[in-house]
Amino acid sequence: MFERLFLATFLIASVALANAQAPAAPGKPLPPGPVVPKIKATCTQCHDTGRISEQHLTRPQWSGELKKMEGLGAEIPDADRSAILDYLTRNFGPPKDAAKPPAKKPASAAN
Numbered sequence: 001m002f003e004r005l006f007l008a009t010f011l012i013a014s015v016a017l018a019n020a021q022a023p024a025a026p027g028k029p030l031p032p033g034p035v036v037p038k039i040k041a042t043c044t045q046c047h048d049t050g051r052i053s054e055q056h057l058t059r060p061q062w063s064g065e066l067k068k069m070e071g072l073g074a075e076i077p078d079a080d081r082s083a084i085l086d087y088l089t090r091n092f093g094p095p096k097d098a099a100k101p102p103a104k105k106p107a108s109a110a111n
Contacts, residue, residue, distance in 0.1 A: 059089040
């Protein structure tokens with residue numbers, strides 16, 4: 001009985017881990033840039049490019065993501081870090097209109 005339960009638990013855990021770490025479909029192509037090959041070599045070993053292109057982060061947030069990925073095993077050379085952050089921020093930063101606060105109504109427009 002214990003052996004069956006252990007085997008079933010092991011198989012379920014193995015399948016779950018394999019699916020969590022397996023790269024999915026290639027995803028959306030990255031915009032051209034001089035660091036794209038380095039980003040593909042570093043980032044797409046564990047996930048597809050869609051994981052990058054779906055996010056719209058500030059430079060500090062992207063920096064945090066890079067640190068997080070390094071903690072998970074990604075190797076990002078210090079010499080490439082700034083160029084990678086520039087690329088990610090330029091191509092996948094927050095939307096331009098997101099930084100603007102909503103326009104205030106003039107006091108005379110209030111009822």
